[in-house]
Amino acid sequence: AQSVTQPDIHITVSEGASLELRCNYSYGATPYLFWYVQSPGQGLQLLLKYFSGDTLVQGIKGFEAEFKRSQSSFNLRKPSVHWSDAAEYFCAVVSGGSYIPTFGRGTSLIVHP
């Protein structure tokens, strides 16, 4: 069965600092990987996705993520965080013939001015 681990429940950064949110998945073959963002009181919105090809994918709002097969990871990065990036971030994986994504527990990003 597929599973997703987001080891950090909360991450606090200062505005303008760089950001990396961790995501590890458990599955033998190459999965389909997603990052979603949930702003307060809102539903989830897709930031970026990886299916195949270039392992560094660009998303919206200046985010990028890198797929590393050897580490079973798909970490989300942003070079300079803005206060409006404060939100909950979810990593998701689809694999093994299922089409329903399995979501990680989420990482709450807090941005200090």
Next chain:
Amino acid sequence: DTAVSQTPKYLVTQMGNDKSIKCEQNLGHDTMYWYKQDSKKFLKIMFSYNNKELIINETVPNRFSPKSPDKAHLNLHINSLELGDSAVYFCASSQGTSGVSLAKNIQYFGAGTRLSVL
């Protein structure tokens, strides 16, 4: 226009009551979903409908009954509400009608319905 809209946004009710949550998508998608997000933010699939047909039904109590009158609507009716039903319920939709295309599908989420059972 909101792509996936849910009503109501908030729902406060007593134990034992029956309530419904409505969901509509105007994206022309074939597949719709209901998710439950608990107090620890875990998102868990409950149901998935494809062209009005139920295709996924996770281990959800039969007090929960989804209804899809057409492929743009997926409503969730809950009978005999219990304290443990308190959560945020998200509706979502995606394009695609078969395995591989669905697996690659981006899901579009509604803003959620926060259900509080007292």
